[in-house]
Amino acid sequence: MKNPRNLAAKLSLPILGALLFLAIAVWQLPDGVAGKSQQDTYRHLETFANVLHIVQQSYVEEIDAEEAIQGAIRGMLQALDPHSSFLRADDFKELQMETKGTFTGIGIEISMRDGVLTVVSPIEGTPAFRQGLRAADRIVRIDGESTKDISLMEAVKKLRGPKGTEVVVSIMREGWTEFRDITIVRDLIPIHSxxxxxxxxxxxxxxxxxxxxxxxxxxxxxxxxxxxxxxxxxxxxxxxxxxxxxxxxxxxxxxxxxxxxxxxxxxxxxxxxxxxxxxxxxxxxxxxxxxxxxxxxxxxxxxxxxxxxxxxxxxxxxxxxxxxxxxxxTIIPLNDGAGLRxxxxxxxxxxxxxxxxxxxxxxxxxxxxxxxxxxxxDGAKPPHQILRERDLPxxxxxxxxxxxxxxxxxxxxxxxxxxxxxxxxxxxxxxxxxxxxxxxxxxxx
Structure with a gap:
């Protein structure tokens, strides 16, 4: 960095810790993986640190540095591909539970398409399947709240919950003129696949x-x-x-x-x-x-x-x-219990x-x-509207x-x-x- 002492004087300990973590990560990257030179990477980290410092000092409300840094990490991963994401500690635990088949929810696989939460596939025999959700259905609201720009893990949290509780999903489907609210009762998703x-x-x-x-x-x-x-x-x-x-x-x-x-x-x-x-x-x-x-x-x-x-x-x-x-x-665990997918x-x-x-x-x-x-x-036959990987941003x-x-x-x-x-x-x-x-x-x- 150009002026490490001046920059260090400006930054709080949480920000310095985050930058130190990023700098070590860059330093340890294998040859040829980092892409541009390490000096370029450090220069971009300096820009990030300056922006974070300005926000922390001048934003209309006091911000949580940890929340801001995690938000930046999520934004970075969302810019890569639809399947990479940052998992907070509780999100990481949820993912581990899912692979063991011991979670409760509505039973769908979801992804993002043009910034809209979209159903990839309902899991057979689950509440979502019985309520008629289909591949390519767009979930525009969850319990009345818009899903625009929501992260996948945030959506998962909203859709999951205790067995027997209800969640209302607002669905838009090809051929419909307006979205429809569907009430789904959460249940234990079948352990046996x-x-x-x-x-x-x-x-x-x-x-x-x-x-x-x-x-x-x-x-x-x-x-x-x-x-x-x-x-x-x-x-x-x-x-x-x-x-x-x-x-x-x-x-x-x-x-x-x-x-x-x-x-x-x-x-x-x-x-x-x-x-x-x-x-x-x-x-x-x-x-x-x-x-x-x-x-x-x-x-x-x-x-x-x-x-x-x-x-x-x-x-x-x-x-x-x-x-x-x-x-x-690849699921990569981090030291604080969080993880990267x-x-x-x-x-x-x-x-x-x-x-x-x-x-x-x-x-x-x-x-x-x-x-x-x-x-x-309504009895109308919709055209075949199929969502596949190539449709995802x-x-x-x-x-x-x-x-x-x-x-x-x-x-x-x-x-x-x-x-x-x-x-x-x-x-x-x-x-x-x-x-x-x-x-x-x-x-x-």
Whole structure:
């Protein structure tokens, strides 16, 4: 800095501490990562310190230096990409709870689009899902307060709360002329992300709603339970509206079906972020054909699974193009209990293709055009308005309850048939699996 003594005389201890932390961080950056010279970085830090000093001395009200510095950090990260953010200590704890599946809320994955809080995907079986929230819905208010310029973690805090309490979200959807208030009762978001059932004798359906710490274990258990009942002739792996989750769980789940080869690779700016995850071949060899269902709400970890099974020709992908979130976020804890969620790498499918802002293209594209699924409350059919990674501001560019076969009542059978009748994607998956068995041309898709 040009005049460190003069500057030090002006600044309070909290500001000096923050600048010292930043200076040490810059000094410890690996060669080539800092971008411009360290002297340029110090010069910009001096400008920041001067602005903070002026605000602290002259703003109409007294400010909290810690709040101001944290606000500056949040602004810096928000300028990077939609998935990088600063986590206060309580926010960090919330994130840790989420990956363990032990939180209460309404059950949606959210992001920011043009400064507006937007639904990426509702989680199946949650209050938000039952109330009809959809991908691309814009949340313009929460309990009457505008969400303009709200941070993601602030939104999460407002949407979460004790079980049984209500939150009113004001939703704007493509095709609507005004927003609508939807009252949602908070509940415990399902801990188990895996659900399985029989579609027909021999044809199993396993739905994964997100990737939590126990997802692969629960998935293996579901497969074993199904096989104890009868031999599986074909599996529908349903990843629709799965917003993602833990990378290691996506890798482990894919490993269940691959004997060898790359599952996913990641590439970042530093060596530690360049990793290759390969199949171990240690699990049982499942030979039955697989169809994976995806849609615009399938993102991140679910895209890793779909991409790997597709590239290895282990599964046929049916549905609509996925969200396209091909970036890796690393959670970096800080000394005061806070943390950084920072985008540190892109991930690549086994064939070396990045899906960032592109998504996974299904082998067979099938849309669910049933009026009951697309109909608005006023009865109008909206056009397909799909939110994907490429629609988010500052996105990173692309550089290259088990249901058994012996059901208790005809009512359950009727319900399943009604689901198949209105779900064209699931119907297509089942037909394809049955066709493979009938023709017997290949044991794998």
């Amino acid at each position: 895996v659900r399985s059932k029989w579609l027909e004798p021999g044809y199993a359906h396993i739905r994964i709603s997100n990737f939590q710490a126990k997802t692969t274990r629960d998935f293996r258990t579901a497969l074993e339970d199904l096989q104890k009942e009868q031999e599986i002739s074909g599996l529908v792996l349903d990843l629709r509206n799965n917003p993602g989750g833990l990378l290691d769980q996506a890798v482990q789940l894919t490993d269940v079906f691959l004997e060898r080869g790359i599952i996913v690779s990641t590439k970042g700016r530093i060596r530690e972020q360049n990793m290759i995850f390969e199949a171990t071949g240690n699990g049982p060899a499942y030979r039955f054909p697989i169809v994976v269902l995806v849609n615009e709400g399938s993102a991140s970890a679910s895209e890793i699974v779909a991409g790997a099974l597709q590239d290895h020709q282990r599964a046929m992908i049916i549905g609509t193009p996925t969200f396209g979130k091909g970036s890796v976020q 920072l985008t540190t790498a892109r991930y690549y499918t086994p064939s070396g293709v990045s899906i960032q802002a592109k998504g996974i293209t299904p082998d067979v594209e099938v849309r669910n055009d049933d009026p009951a699924l697309l109909e608005n409350r 500052h996105h990173i560019d692309n550089d290259t309850d088990a249901q058994r076969q012996s059901r208790e009542s005809n009512g359950e059978e009727d319900e399943l048939q009604q689901q198949l009748a209105r779900d064209r994607q699931l119907q297509s998956a089942l037909m394809l699996l049955k066709g493979v068995q009938v023709f017997g041309e290949r044991t794998r898709l």
